[in-house]
Amino acid sequence: MKLFYTDFETPLGMMIAIASETELKLFKFHDDKNIEKELQKLNFEKTEADLEIFENLKIQIKEYFEGKRKNFDIKLNPFGSDFQIKTWKAIQEISYDTTSTYKELARKISSEKAARALANACGQNKIVIIIPCHRVIGSNQKLGGYSAGIWRKEFLLNLENDS
Numbered sequence: 001m002k003l004f005y006t007d008f009e010t011p012l013g014m015m016i017a018i019a020s021e022t023e024l025k026l027f028k029f030h031d032d033k034n035i036e037k038e039l040q041k042l043n044f045e046k047t048e049a050d051l052e053i054f055e056n057l058k059i060q061i062k063e064y065f066e067g068k069r070k071n072f073d074i075k076l077n078p079f080g081s082d083f084q085i086k087t088w089k090a091i092q093e094i095s096y097d098t099t100s101t102y103k104e105l106a107r108k109i110s111s112e113k114a115a116r117a118l119a120n121a122c123g124q125n126k127i128v129i130i131i132p133c134h135r136v137i138g139s140n141q142k143l144g145g146y147s148a149g150i151w152r153k154e155f156l157l158n159l160e161n162d163s
Helices: 035-041 052-065 082-092 102-109 112-123 150-162
Strands: 004-010 013-019 024-029
Touching: 004 052, 013 035, 013 052, 024 035, 024 052, 082 102, 082 112, 102 112
Parallel strands: none
Antiparallel strands: 004 013, 013 024
């Protein structure tokens, strides 16, 4: 599968997107702590492509930051283990302007004992914002971690609460 690349500025910093002609594979902040390792796993052309999926992504992300979009309709195909993909699908079911705890989500997809593994899968999320791992918090109501920086997680939750 041939993959393409683009990047663009958002209110939270520069982001990179990698996609086939029809499916988004990766969408992360340039300074995400896992970005280099993840980019090495993908075989893609580092040339900007004028693809419809990238245009739709840019429009939808802009609308999200303007408080006009609560759901995305971009076709996703992140790479990861079966458990990670199962976790990311469950995360996508967390509604805009709500949160879930790692424990609640683990219970939903397997068992409470998987909460630590689920937190690790959240940290390995390949498609931030659209797979809203920022909506997953600790049982103590603390934010927990976020691979793109806790300040971004806090910003995104506040954005959704204010819309």
